[in-house]
Amino acid sequence: MTKFDTTIIGSGPGGYVAAIRCAQLGMKTALIERYSTLGGTCLNVGCIPSKALLDSSEHFENASKHFEAHGIKAEKIKLDWPRMRQRKDDVVTQTCTGIEYLMKKNKITVISGHASFKDKETISVSAADGKQQTVNTERVIIATGSKPSSIPGVVCDKKRIITSTEALSLENVPEKLIVIGGGVIGLELGSVYARLGAEVQVVEFLDRLIPGMDFSLAKEVQRILKKQGMKFFLSHSVQRVSSKGKKVKVSAVNNKGVDVEFNGDYCLVAVGRKPYTQNLGLENIGVTPDKQGRIPVNENLETAVPGIYAIGDVVAGAMLAHKAEEEGTFVAEKMAGQKPHINYKAIPGVLYTWPEAAGVGFTEDELKAEKYNYKAGSFPFKALGRARASMDTDGFVKVLADRETDEILGIHMVGARAADLIAEAVVALEYRASAEDIARMSHAHPTYAEAIKEAMLDATEKRSIHM
């Protein structure tokens, strides 16, 4: 029986990238996936389908609300929801097929079924049809990802009380959607249905949205989404969610201790995700998840068992596809004896509402907490020719820099295409650029990226040109 050099459990962005990198490095590689398609949450029920719906619903919103201002008269604009959903499914199918192709191209053995450790070098795989298979391997990367989690008092029936997975494939557009959780997932999916006509109420336990991102982004995003028709209830602690027929009722207590009730036809529970290690047989190799269900790893992302590694959502850190990808590459190269690094402080966070929000590096609150001697510069998109031309004038770019050395410490932005603009910020951080460095680099005109340059000028010596 063939023995693999490396076996990866889970084919999400962490797992499949690790598999490709292992194969590139000359390892005989196997990839185990329990679902019928490759790609994990990201490709099947996460990043990709949600972006497909976000883009489609954005077109719909533009056509129904903004075309007129551009001088386009479009009458009787109608939503074809089944078609919109179908396009999303097609995008997912295409992308997953792409991963299959990549596995073939890199001669990676794909094994279908649920993996469970027998011992550290033996994994039994049970296929959906009940067939059992044993995989022998030198080393293993656990990349099993995460599942939507819930909060006490809330049980997702997956019909009316739903997770992000169901929210991507609803039969009908809700009339009144209640979103529990003002994080990235809740705001993105809330946005989709708000644009398609639903009344969306977001109920958040904290006193702010998108925790983890800079507070200024949270405020700006809230302001903009409110303008788009979403309603926000911050500092509300959800106690119970019940459903009866086509109705759901969410009971919460606000920070003044007052009971508040929300009624709708769907309730999306978007309160975070928990690592997925169910029936993985971790007990057979002596790996014990921590209280939050994460697999403990050392700085090499290796578990307590030598040769068993874990990456992505199943370990500590931000639950982001691109973080998992970096870790997949990192572990593959570590196994090959190389010495890669990951700069976790330079992994950007992105919110794909419109406008988008993105940030990387230290937030202002983090710097304040550390009593760091920093300075800030910012620039609003409304002062930018490009933004006015497209009527995407909401948002700003904010840069935080060391007051003494001018080194950029964090870049945060809300605005059109912020998700793509943030790449420049990552390069700046990785190279430890100063605000003046970026301010002195030519940025094409007219572009949204000019806002970054202007914010850098503002941070340098308060000398932005267009303000």
Place this chain on the structure above:
Amino acid sequence: MSIVEIKIPSPGESITEVEIGSWLKADGDYVKLDETICEIETDKATLPLIAESSGVLKIILQEGETAGIGDVACSIDIDAIQPEKTSAETPSASSETAEVKEKSVSTADSYAAGHPSPAARKMIAEQGIANVSGGGPGGRITKADVQEQGRQVPDGVAAAESVLQMEPAEASGSRNKKRERLSRLRRKLAERLVAVKNETAMLTTFNEVDMQAILDLRSQSKDVFLEKYKVKLGFMGLFTKACTEALKEFPAVNAQLDGEEIVFHDYVDMGIAVSAPKGLMVPVVRNAESLTLAQIETEIARLAKRARDNKISIEEMEGGTFSITNGGVFGSMLSTPILNPPQSAILGMHNIVERPMAVNGKVEIRPVMYLALSYDHRIVDGQQSVSFLVRVKENLENPTRMLF
């Protein structure tokens, strides 16, 4: 606070870029007016950077950094007070230099100096290299910096194989390697030497010289010569004279190719190869054909000293029409010198060894030097080059010939 910025001076028209060789003074040192504070390397020479004022030095460009003419290499805080020799503290200077740093953050000795790029960081970790000097902006370490300093990086597959399959070879004794960055001078030299080999049709002709007459001449006249001209009568002067006389007869050897034209010179600017601390340098004796022996010797002595002291200027090394190199001082018996482009020929001198020679049908022991003339066959014919070398030989064997 007054700050004087010291810029990279122009070493010559053809030079647009220099490299910071080494700082002779440390950051924060008190430097005096006209003191040499840094050595700047160019393709052709090492130049001193002179302090334009007295004060506390603030280094901006780090060693190994490439800089353009006019770039600010350092600044001097002229208000700072010269510290007591015993005291190492300069509180006023340090607080003020910090201010300078803030003001010129993008070009200054940066907080990011030595910060590796992501790819460079991985390579440094893998190769276990310490002290990579950052050649990127602000002294950042680029991938190229590591590549230059480190050994060849194995590609991904090779690295994997080496870890998965290969056992380390056993070795006894020390196997340490030491790596030094090539100086700009040395890099340019290497480039040019290879270019000459590739771009010219270079070949070498040889001859031998009975040095008895020259040795006699020297022993007879050296004291008088020294007394009169305050300079030693060396071989170089006599060889230069022998060559300039011969070059008058064979102008092609003193010519050079310029595109589709040959440039003939009615003068001889004689390049004299000198071994200097930073490598070989070839200062030029101008109009050597019209100088007296004493003038030639004086000029060679002056140039050689400047070369050894790293004070030679680019101008002093430019424009030679012919060169002489003396491998004999190191004991070379015979060698094939490499052309000094765009010149067309170079004479190689060697050591003087007593050898049996057939003189008038008898074997006699004579002091003999082998001569080598490398030439560019594209413009110098064999007949000319060989005849030229024969004439040099005749001039040396009968020095009186050079008188008329």
